[in-house]
Amino acid sequence: MDKFGFTISAGRQIDYDSNNRRLAEYIFEKEPSFRLCIECGGCSATCTTANFTGFSLRELHILIKRGENDQVRQNLNKCMLCGKCTLVCPRGVNTRNIVVLAKNAFQKSDEYEI
Amino acid sequence: MKFDPFIIPFNIGLYFIIIYVVARSVIWFHDLSRPDKLRLQRGFFGIPFALSLKEIFMESLIHRKILKTNLRLGYMHMSLAFGWFLLIFFGTIEADIFGTKHLNAPYKAIFFRFFNPEHGRIGFEATYGFLMDLILAFILSGLLLAVIKRFYSRVVGMKKTTRLKITDRIALTSLWLIFPSRLLAESFTCGAHGTGSFLTGSLGAWLASFLPAQQIAYPFWWLYSISLGTFFILLPISRYMHIPTELFLIFMRNSGIKTGDKAGTYSEVQTYSCSSCGICIDACQLNFSAGITNIQSAYLMKAIRNNDDVSEIVDNCLMCGRCDQKCPVGIELSPIRMIQRRGGEAENDIRNIYNGYFRSRQINIPEKVISSSNYSFLQESDPQKADILYFAGCMTHLTPAIKNSMIKILEASGVKYNFIDEQGGVCCGRPLMLAGQDKEARELINYNSQMIWKSGAHTLVTSCPICYKVFKESYYLDVEVLHHTQFIKKLIDEGSVKMNFLRKKVVYHSPCDLGRGSGVYDEPTEVLNHVSRLEKSDFEDENSLCCGGSLANMKISSQKRKKIALDAATELTKNNPDILATACPLCKKTFAAVTETRVADISEIVAEALIEKPIKINSGSHANSIKELANI
Numbered sequence A: 001m002d003k004f005g006f007t008i009s010a011g012r013q014i015d016y017d018s019n020n021r022r023l024a025e026y027i028f029e030k031e032p033s034f035r036l037c038i039e040c041g042g043c044s045a046t047c048t049t050a051n052f053t054g055f056s057l058r059e060l061h062i063l064i065k066r067g068e069n070d071q072v073r074q075n076l077n078k079c080m081l082c083g084k085c086t087l088v089c090p091r092g093v094n095t096r097n098i099v100v101l102a103k104n105a106f107q108k109s110d111e112y113e114i
Numbered sequence B: 001m002k003f004d005p006f007i008i009p010f011n012i013g014l015y016f017i018i019i020y021v022v023a024r025s026v027i028w029f030h031d032l033s034r035p036d037k038l039r040l041q042r043g044f045f046g047i048p049f050a051l052s053l054k055e056i057f058m059e060s061l062i063h064r065k066i067l068k069t070n071l072r073l074g075y076m077h078m079s080l081a082f083g084w085f086l087l088i089f090f091g092t093i094e095a096d097i098f099g100t101k102h103l104n105a106p107y108k109a110i111f112f113r114f115f116n117p118e119h120g121r122i123g124f125e126a127t128y129g130f131l132m133d134l135i136l137a138f139i140l141s142g143l144l145l146a147v148i149k150r151f152y153s154r155v156v157g158m159k160k161t162t163r164l165k166i167t168d169r170i171a172l173t174s175l176w177l178i179f180p181s182r183l184l185a186e187s188f189t190c191g192a193h194g195t196g197s198f199l200t201g202s203l204g205a206w207l208a209s210f211l212p213a214q215q216i217a218y219p220f221w222w223l224y225s226i227s228l229g230t231f232f233i234l235l236p237i238s239r240y241m242h243i244p245t246e247l248f249l250i251f252m253r254n255s256g257i258k259t260g261d262k263a264g265t266y267s268e269v270q271t272y273s274c275s276s277c278g279i280c281i282d283a284c285q286l287n288f289s290a291g292i293t294n295i296q297s298a299y300l301m302k303a304i305r306n307n308d309d310v311s312e313i314v315d316n317c318l319m320c321g322r323c324d325q326k327c328p329v330g331i332e333l334s335p336i337r338m339i340q341r342r343g344g345e346a347e348n349d350i351r352n353i354y355n356g357y358f359r360s361r362q363i364n365i366p367e368k369v370i371s372s373s374n375y376s377f378l379q380e381s382d383p384q385k386a387d388i389l390y391f392a393g394c395m396t397h398l399t400p401a402i403k404n405s406m407i408k409i410l411e412a413s414g415v416k417y418n419f420i421d422e423q424g425g426v427c428c429g430r431p432l433m434l435a436g437q438d439k440e441a442r443e444l445i446n447y448n449s450q451m452i453w454k455s456g457a458h459t460l461v462t463s464c465p466i467c468y469k470v471f472k473e474s475y476y477l478d479v480e481v482l483h484h485t486q487f488i489k490k491l492i493d494e495g496s497v498k499m500n501f502l503r504k505k506v507v508y509h510s511p512c513d514l515g516r517g518s519g520v521y522d523e524p525t526e527v528l529n530h531v532s533r534l535e536k537s538d539f540e541d542e543n544s545l546c547c548g549g550s551l552a553n554m555k556i557s558s559q560k561r562k563k564i565a566l567d568a569a570t571e572l573t574k575n576n577p578d579i580l581a582t583a584c585p586l587c588k589k590t591f592a593a594v595t596e597t598r599v600a601d602i603s604e605i606v607a608e609a610l611i612e613k614p615i616k617i618n619s620g621s622h623a624n625s626i627k628e629l630a631n632i
Helices: A022-030 A034-035 A042-046 A055-064 A069-076 A084-088 A096-113 B004-031 B033-044 B046-059 B064-069 B069-100 B106-109 B124-153 B166-193 B200-208 B215-238 B239-254 B266-272 B277-281 B298-307 B311-315 B322-326 B334-344 B353-357 B396-397 B398-412 B429-432 B437-456 B465-474 B484-494 B522-531 B558-572 B585-593 B602-609 B622-632
Strands: B387-390 B417-419 B459-462 B482-483 B506-510 B533-535 B577-580 B599-601
Touching: A022 A034, A022 A055, A022 A096, A042 A055, A042 A084, A055 A096, A069 A096, A084 A096, A084 B396, B004 B215, B004 B239, B004 B266, B004 B522, B033 B046, B033 B166, B033 B334, B046 B064, B046 B069, B046 B239, B046 B599, B064 B277, B069 B106, B069 B577, B124 B200, B124 B322, B124 B334, B166 B200, B166 B353, B200 B215, B215 B239, B215 B353, B239 B266, B266 B558, B266 B577, B277 B322, B298 B311, B298 B334, B311 B334, B322 B334, B334 B429, B353 B506, B387 B398, B396 B398, B396 B482, B396 B585, B398 B484, B398 B506, B398 B602, B417 B484, B429 B437, B429 B465, B459 B465, B459 B484, B482 B484, B482 B558, B484 B522, B484 B602, B522 B533, B522 B602, B558 B585, B577 B602, B585 B599, B599 B602
Parallel strands: B387 B417, B387 B459, B459 B482, B506 B533, B506 B577, B577 B599
Antiparallel strands: none
16 A cells, blocks of 8 residues: 555544553542642643653653553653652642652552553 | 568569570570671670660660659659669669678568568668668559559640550559558568568558558568569560660761661561650640641651551651650660661561560561662753752752742852752652662662762752751762751851841741751751841750651541641740741742742742842853743
8 A cells, every 4th residue: 555654643542541541540549639730830840750761650640540551560660759840839739749649559569460 | 571572572583684685695596697796795884885885874764864854753663663673673682782792692682571570670771771761652653654654644744645555554553562561561570570660660560550560561572573473484475674775776876887878687676665755645745736646756666566457657757756866765766667677568477475585587578579670761961061950859849939939048148059840840758768669769869969060060059958858868969958947047258149138037947857857957947047146946956847848658538737837836936936937849849839938948048138249140051041941
């Protein structure tokens, strides 16, 4: 078949049926302030890591909540845990603990299948 | 009378505890690393030995440090420990002098009165009896305080007392029973024979006046013996294990053994040396400001001893180090907490009685599974050559006033410097370390080290105490690391900068990582004294408060953080100072949110007082651009 130079972009819909929300629920349980996030992006704006590479804590928060964990897993360890995001957060979300909890969850993931 | 069956419980307990302590010490010694073994051996045959003996007398018996913190609590501990020691000491002498023969079995001294009821009627014997009664009265007065403390801790000046587990409770009850039962047993025996001194004699005579003293005395001797025996047998699995362990700890500490990064004999000995006295609970701001009362060091030590799950306890701590300073035993509480943070979740051992007495010797906490490096996005940098590097740190980038003030001061001093993380640098690594992720932190440390090494600088100035501590302790750098307060002090001493005197009342808040963490107390106050009117506060130096913003606590909610900050700020601004000065960007940011008083970093105050002289033209073009930036 001839190639016309067009591609079909991957599906962009969020399929909650196939997504795994266990990580989000685990974090909601351990760090209730996660619910307070309004996704303002203050954390991403001040982020030390974001200064060097494409890393956005806001994006990770959204992905965790959607249950798209693979992308979270790939990017999470870029965080340096410096804590600036927690300081700038207007909603008092304990962002640093969310990162630590997610990291721990991925470490345990072999056992718990998060 | 030579023997009576009632001494059997006591004898069983005593020989058990002696054999147990010897066996445990051998295991501990065996598990020490080779250099530490050598240290301990060297310490045993040298000056440290004398120091240890002195310390054992001052701390384990007299409890000098507790007396200093709290007189009534100290008296309680002293009367029980020192009193009991004196009772055994003089009891042994009494049995030796007045007994039938020399070198008696221990029970002869403990139950002397039972075997020698006619003793102590006249002369020297009576005087000696008076001494023994006095010591017993001394112990009983302390015991009375202890009983009251358990129910109304405020009586001895403590806000909270430690919650106990069941074995602790039984051991505590048997300890409480020891001395009253001795008093009653001796009194009844004395009453029946008309002997005894002011305490046992008078009480005995009174009791004998309406009770059959001779018959009642015997059950009380049994009770006395059983409580002693129970206490000795429960000692290893209760908090009273601190009595023998503390001696071991003092010898080890004076021999120069340090806690280190990994769990080992020394950290285990320290864990067992905690007597759960509760001084750390009262010192903890999470307790008295935030109302979190289950994570304090005493509870951590207890949880480690019991093999409990400590994951909730270890992370919920500001690591301010107030408990380290207050601990009367001198246990290195924060390093032990860090060891626990570094470890993964420990497998829960099967808890049975045997494990209580002999812990499984796999004391090493399983290592965390570390995922592979993820900081590969960091590109090698090529910093400019300079004599002095200025590393502002992440937090300082959130408080630009500090950064700009430092630039102003550096410019005014005319040194050749390089602002290394002007465009935003890499984190120093301490936040990762505090989260127990040392391997990741090491990556950042290597990156920063290389950058510093390439710049060829001889001095590294940082504005953030968090960075300062990690640069000092965990970087292996061939540069002098200075906090900016130390650097400013140096500039003032050299005469490189001149400043006015600000007529402002200033109170200084010493940041945890700078003060207790790194021992920098003098320079900040000297600088402040130089430029302003520094006022005293109730929380100075080792006793300074934590602002609550600490990065070490991952669990605490922002409301509780705020409460801690508010309480601390209220205490510090009690006398209405013009400025609440601090030396840490994080403290500044935390305090500024909760107080009306102006919060300023020392560098800001200095920059304000600075007399700007015609600036010497710096050789590098870089410096000029910095100057332009500072003028904006």
